[in-house]
């Protein structure tokens with residue numbers, strides 16, 4: 320089975336705007352870069368992932384060996400839809416979509432996500448159980464998957480998979496559920512980032 324991973328990331332200075340009350344602009348940028356580097360490392364170490372690509376306007380300082388798929392600036396769901404279409408034609412049998420703000424994710428978590436059975440979509444929810452932090456899409460069956468990141472995305476991604484006639488599995492892991500959105504989440508980022516005060 321060939322499996323690729325794409326990691327969406329906003330442009331420099333755009334990310335983690337909800338943390339504006341907790342961190343300075345420079346700190347937010349450093350947090351975004353550190354979390355992205357962590358997720359890329361985990362994906363590169365995962366045994367089952369063959370290629371790792373970014374989707375977004377910038378590499379955030381990562382070296383040019385990581386491919387960067389374009390983002391037309393029409394939001395996360397539109398950017399992922401376009402990236403999926405590009406990747407699907409290249410022939411991997413599974414595509415993982417992994418948020419760039421998962422400072423606790425491990426290679427083992429990503430291998431688990433990559434290991435869902437054929438014709439099955441894997442959904443890794445966030446800590447609240449309502450959002451989506453990662454998806455595992457079988458190809459070509461999910462080549463036309465419509466992304467619904469935003470409010471209640473877990474339930475909406477579930478419905479989307481069923482609409483395509485696919486089975487759904489929920490992937491629970493401590494590393495995948497801990498995205499960093501709010502001040503209360505910041506302690507989970509301590510292993511990759513600490514603000515200089």
Ligand SMILES: Nc1nc2c(ncn2[C@@H]2O[C@H](COP(=O)(O)OP(=O)(O)OP(=O)(O)O)[C@@H](O)[C@H]2O)c(=O)[nH]1
Nearest residue numbers: 327328329334335336337374375394395418419420
């Ligand atoms: N390429 C791309 N990535 C995005 C876009 N919107 C969100 N992302 C990425 O998707 C992942 C999850 O997004 P969020 O949890 O909302 O993170 P965020 O957008 O940095 O945080 P806020 O600004 O506080 O909403 C992060 O890796 C973001 O960088 C977008 O429009 N384009």
Ligand SMILES: O=C(O)[C@H](O)COP(=O)(O)O
Nearest residue numbers: 449450451468469470472
């Ligand atoms: O739960 C979600 O769908 C993700 O956290 C992304 O949504 P957001 O971009 O609104 O955070």
